[in-house]
Amino acid sequence: MSIEVNGKIIETDSEGYLVNPDEWNEEVAKELIRRHEADGHKPVTETGWELMTFFRAYYESHQTHPSMHKLLVGRAKLESKHFSDEENYKNFLYELFPHGPIRMLCKLAGLPNPKDEVET
Numbered sequence: 336m337s338i339e340v341n342g343k344i345i346e347t348d349s350e351g352y353l354v355n356p357d358e359w360n361e362e363v364a365k366e367l368i369r370r371h372e373a374d375g376h377k378p379v380t381e382t383g384w385e386l387m388t389f390f391r392a393y394y395e396s397h398q399t400h401p402s403m404h405k406l407l408v409g410r411a412k413l414e415s416k417h418f419s420d421e422e423n424y425k426n427f428l429y430e431l432f433p434h435g436p437i438r439m440l441c442k443l444a445g446l447p448n449p450k451d452e453v454e455t
Contacts, residue, residue: 352448359445390444
């Protein structure tokens, strides 16, 4: 499978994840978001973009995507506070990405498919 962005063909796997994460850029992200929303998912907000940026930075530093736990801890550090109720923040993430925040954010951020990730 593939997507076309500005006349360039970008290869994706059968689920729509980029084959080569290095091909991701803002224009590719916009196309992935367009497809995401066309599939009936909620619109990606500024928070979604911030989370995509966090995922890209985390992946570049660790060569893997963040787990749900790492996402919750990382976001708390970025916002200079401890989430007193991580469950509320996790619920907020599931409101934004009901089909799984980790999987959806990896796809939108151009990262490999986190096939084995169990989102708890």
